Amino acid sequence: MNDTLGVVVIVAALAVAAWCAIAAARNRPPDLSHVIGVAVVELAALVLTVVAVVAMIGGERPGEPGTFVGYLITFLGLPPVAVGLARMEPTRWGSVILTVACLVMPVLVVRLQQLWEATGA
């Protein structure tokens, strides 16, 4: 799996997590800037997913393909779900929801990389 893309997702997610945490600390609900931030993370996650799927079509296989695909789906699904829930919660806690989601994304990247490297591919 592409390590550079993984780093891009991790850095973007942590930056947006910090941005959302600032909103939460200031008792603000998420505004458009936070949603755009999460969208950027989602976009980076989407690029990483496409690259991984192309590699899998090309014959590379992670150790546990089922688990890997499960993580990929969670990885892509989490940001939109978090934005949806944050919109239902237009308080500081909406900002906390986005912060939590952005903190989980790097964990998912690391898990995806571990699963990918389990083959030695």
Add this chain to the structure above:
Amino acid sequence: MRERVNSGPGRVLIVVYGIFALSASARAAVQIGTKFSEAPAAYLLSALAAAIYLVATVALVRGGPGGRRLALICCSIELAGVLAVGTASLASSSAFPDDTVWSGFGKGYGFVPLVLPILGLYWLRRTARNSGAGAARNVDDLAGHE
């Protein structure tokens, strides 16, 4: 302001519970589906933990007295489970040859499984104080509550 169990910080809890419900169920499904015979007890425990996270998520989403009671039961089982399994996995690692969510007090998940039920119980208690008819509303009542 009156706080409901499924809004405000409660919604953050729902998000975290939802993530755990999803990841614990997926993990248990893979473990039981592909290598059940290796460590049946540990994998059944994984499935139990997953079920509790699922029920807790649903209970928190539903809210109300029923949801609150169910969430209280789930958080209590979770706390007991993570403490019991955490202690047991440290005491004899051979009893838990493969990791569950609760092994090592949830070490593999950044100790979130240990903190989550405590936060859940705290949140349920806090919202119980100002929800429903006849609930304690002022400082005097709070002091005598429970």
